[in-house]
Amino acid sequence: MPRPSRESYGDQKPPYSYISLTAMAIWSSPEKMLPLSEIYRFITDRFPYYRRNTQRWQNSLRHNLSFNDCFIKIPRRPDRPGKGAYWALHPAAFDMFENGSLLRRRKRFKLLKNDKEVLDNELAALANINRFFFSPTENQIEPATFAPTPRPPSPSPVTTEPITNIRPKRSFTIESLISPDKPAEPNTQEAPAPALMQWGLAPYCDLALGQPMLIPPMTYYNHHYVIPPAEELLRVPQLALRSV
DNA sequence: GCCTAATTCAAAC
DNA sequence: GTTTGAATTAGGC
Numbered sequence: 001m002p003r004p005s006r007e008s009y010g011d012q013k014p015p016y017s018y019i020s021l022t023a024m025a026i027w028s029s030p031e032k033m034l035p036l037s038e039i040y041r042f043i044t045d046r047f048p049y050y051r052r053n054t055q056r057w058q059n060s061l062r063h064n065l066s067f068n069d070c071f072i073k074i075p076r077r078p079d080r081p082g083k084g085a086y087w088a089l090h091p092a093a094f095d096m097f098e099n100g101s102l103l104r105r106r107k108r109f110k111l112l113k114n115d116k117e118v119l120d121n122e123l124a125a126l127a128n129i130n131r132f133f134f135s136p137t138e139n140q141i142e143p144a145t146f147a148p149t150p151r152p153p154s155p156s157p158v159t160t161e162p163i164t165n166i167r168p169k170r171s172f173t174i175e176s177l178i179s180p181d182k183p184a185e186p187n188t189q190e191a192p193a194p195a196l197m198q199w200g201l202a203p204y205c206d207l208a209l210g211q212p213m214l215i216p217p218m219t220y221y222n223h224h225y226v227i228p229p230a231e232e233l234l235r236v237p238q239l240a241l242r243s244v
Numbered sequence: 245g246c247c248t249a250a251t252t253c254a255a256a257c
Numbered sequence: 258g259t260t261t262g263a264a265t266t267a268g269g270c
Contacts, residue, residue: 017250036258060251066260073259084258104249104268 013049018061019068020102021047026089033074033088036062069116070096070109075123 025042026034040058043050050057065071070093074086093109
């Protein structure tokens with residue numbers, strides 16, 4: 001007897017936008033980030049409808065990834081060969097689909113210009129750190145490269161609330177989204193950690209080195225990303241060079 | 245019906 | 258693979 005669940009939409013178009021589908025794929029991954037090819041795979045595995053006309057919907061999905069600030073492009077580590085970058089969810093985008101609205105959001109998630117610049121700065125720093133870790137001959141860091149992002153001026157209790165407090169308004173599981181006809185299991189799990197906590201500098205270094213966390217993670221204050229001061233970062237490369 | 249998010253097509257990089 | 262723009266479709270109020 002065929003199992004219900006995953007493919008319960010059969011060949012029908014699932015009632016999810018590309019943004020929802022992409023978010024589901026990213027959420028369901030252990031690292032909370034996926035390359036484009038894995039996002040495609042997640043969708044075609046679960047929704048037979050998308051096994052046809054792949055060129056059309058995949059182009060649309062790519063458009064969404066670039067166009068929407070809720071998706072963050074994370075540089076691929078050189079020791080993980082493959083095409084393209086990884087895609088993650090912006091941690092502040094978690095309540096995008098509140099009230100179970102997976103078709104059309106009330107409002108588009110759009111970063112303010114300054115927030116976008118700060119984020120771009122962080123990602124550029126990450127890419128440079130990445131290069132450094134995997135390039136033993138490149139043994140010095142240009143000071144400007146690692147200039148820390150200015151911390152929020154005199155952060156108040158309100159503006160220093162860590163990102164870890166951001167949780168989906170309503171807890172749910174990926175399975176319950178995919179198979180709405182099947183009663184959702186009680187969700188005893190913690191909501192997924194926000195994407196930035198997953199790929200912040202510390203876990204990133206941890207992955208690269210296979211060693212305990214050695215530098216403070218990138219932190220996120222309400223609309224502000226803060227990477228560790230340059231002097232803290234500079235302690236890491238020797239360790240990196242030893243183990244890579 | 246209006247507003248705007250989502251989708252589509254496609255060019256340029 | 259990524260970004261962007263323009264045109265069109267369609268959801269939600």
